[in-house]
Amino acid sequence: MGEVLPSPVGPRATTSPGGGAVVLPSPAAAGEGPSTRITRVGAVPWSVPRVGQVRGVDVLVVGAGFAGAVIAERLASQAGKRVLVCDRRPHVAGNAHDHLDEAGILVHQYGPHIFHTSAARVVAYLSQFTEWRPYEHRVLAQVDGRLLPVPISRATVNQLYGLELPDEAACAAWFASVAEPVAQVRNSEDIVVSKVGRALYEKFVRNYTRKQWGLDPSELDASVLARIAPRTNDDVRYFTDSFQAMPRDGYTAMFERILAHPNITVRLGVDYRELIGVVPFQTMVYTGPIDEFFGMQFGKLPYRSLEFRHETLPVDRVQPVAVVNFPNDHDYTRRTEFKHLTGQAHARTSVVYEFPRATGDPYYPVPRPENAALYRKYRELAQQTPDTFFAGRLATYQYYDMHQVVGQALTVFGEIAMARAGRPASPLAGRDRVLG
Numbered sequence: 001m002g003e004v005l006p007s008p009v010g011p012r013a014t015t016s017p018g019g020g021a022v023v024l025p026s027p028a029a030a031g032e033g034p035s036t037r038i039t040r041v042g043a044v045p046w047s048v049p050r051v052g053q054v055r056g057v058d059v060l061v062v063g064a065g066f067a068g069a070v071i072a073e074r075l076a077s078q079a080g081k082r083v084l085v086c087d088r089r090p091h092v093a094g095n096a097h098d099h100l101d102e103a104g105i106l107v108h109q110y111g112p113h114i115f116h117t118s119a120a121r122v123v124a125y126l127s128q129f130t131e132w133r134p135y136e137h138r139v140l141a142q143v144d145g146r147l148l149p150v151p152i153s154r155a156t157v158n159q160l161y162g163l164e165l166p167d168e169a170a171c172a173a174w175f176a177s178v179a180e181p182v183a184q185v186r187n188s189e190d191i192v193v194s195k196v197g198r199a200l201y202e203k204f205v206r207n208y209t210r211k212q213w214g215l216d217p218s219e220l221d222a223s224v225l226a227r228i229a230p231r232t233n234d235d236v237r238y239f240t241d242s243f244q245a246m247p248r249d250g251y252t253a254m255f256e257r258i259l260a261h262p263n264i265t266v267r268l269g270v271d272y273r274e275l276i277g278v279v280p281f282q283t284m285v286y287t288g289p290i291d292e293f294f295g296m297q298f299g300k301l302p303y304r305s306l307e308f309r310h311e312t313l314p315v316d317r318v319q320p321v322a323v324v325n326f327p328n329d330h331d332y333t334r335r336t337e338f339k340h341l342t343g344q345a346h347a348r349t350s351v352v353y354e355f356p357r358a359t360g361d362p363y364y365p366v367p368r369p370e371n372a373a374l375y376r377k378y379r380e381l382a383q384q385t386p387d388t389f390f391a392g393r394l395a396t397y398q399y400y401d402m403h404q405v406v407g408q409a410l411t412v413f414g415e416i417a418m419a420r421a422g423r424p425a426s427p428l429a430g431r432d433r434v435l436g
């Protein structure tokens, strides 16, 4: 049976599907209300990590987010390895962590996480650890005092301008009539203006991007906004993937089940550096920031950060969809109302506002050529580091959605298994082959 560990997540999910103990509330949290659990997020509840209790393991996995948890589970269940997973945060699930707030409403600590994928193997894998609640994400933007669907679609322009564009051909012709052709697309402004024209760019894109990145779209690589393609149809869903659903009991509960294997031990609130020389291991899987791993010897990889302001409001619902974007008003970019995502019934409602920041926790790699070049220098070092595999968004300096990280983790597991079987495998072999 997996070792029983303290956790700040509370008694919401304390048993594995098989009935084995997974994670128990810390002694301090037991008997206390959910508010204590929230205030503890971000702090380390165990001052003395119980590292001495762990004897040697086969694999040390650094990070209990999607990358670390999936690789740990595969190594334990498919390769019979003894795995120690550590995370310096006091909880599992990495950035996807969710928990009950003071009001008893399930919220996502690090901003809204919506699961979507078209990869059947990712769905099949995760479905071993969760049931799903069907959910199709919709986003509205507050523009000219109205709430309009984004991404920009035929529905958006019909509502904004009082048009009745009847079909895709009519909408494509309308976009063509307002688009400003650009001889050479050099940046993110060019790519948007050349598709939807300047008026829609100014209303929906320009100020949102300035807030999000602290840069004008004209200063950003074209790739940043290239994926925001205007739609000529009336599909107002934010994602178009074939599978769109939320883990029925939340992400944290799903992670607790992923990590419940008897061969896995989890240490929370522990930086992996505290374990070096204390717990012997043969192989390391590292999912933290790659520049930190190498002591920032070439300099720090730049990230855009976010500050989250969580609030509970004394109303049942505050907005018609889960996320409302505010391109032109307020300092925050968007407000998320969690009950839309989770389906939870509650008399009150909890929301989170996102304030983009230049410093803080690393969230979005800044896509500029000089940063990619800096990353490549670290990647070269990683490729020369024996018995160490690098996976996940921070170790590969890449923005990935959750399903992409799961796909990458499954691939990296295969590479580790090959390496342990004596066949050559690059420590970064899965990195560039993110399987959606």
Ligand SMILES: Cc1cc2nc3c(=O)[nH]c(=O)nc-3n(C[C@H](O)[C@H](O)[C@H](O)COP(=O)(O)OP(=O)(O)OC[C@H]3O[C@@H](n4cnc5c(N)ncnc54)[C@H](O)[C@@H]3O)c2cc1C
Residues within 6 Å of the ligand: 062, 063, 064, 065, 066, 067, 068, 086, 087, 088, 089, 093, 094, 095, 096, 110, 111, 112, 113, 114, 115, 116, 270, 271, 272, 273, 287, 288, 289, 306, 363, 364, 391, 392, 393, 394, 400, 401, 402, 403, 405
């Ligand atoms: C605001 C925001 C919203 C998002 N929304 C979505 C969404 O709607 N849908 C979607 O698919 N994706 C979304 N994502 C992306 C999603 O968060 C990532 O795909 C996912 O969390 C990546 O998992 P990971 O394991 O690579 O990294 P992480 O979840 O960051 O896990 C890495 C872990 O490593 C730990 N760690 C780092 N260094 C050390 C160390 N030295 N010692 C011990 N532990 C360490 C960290 O504490 C962390 O918990 C969003 C991201 C952000 C920032």
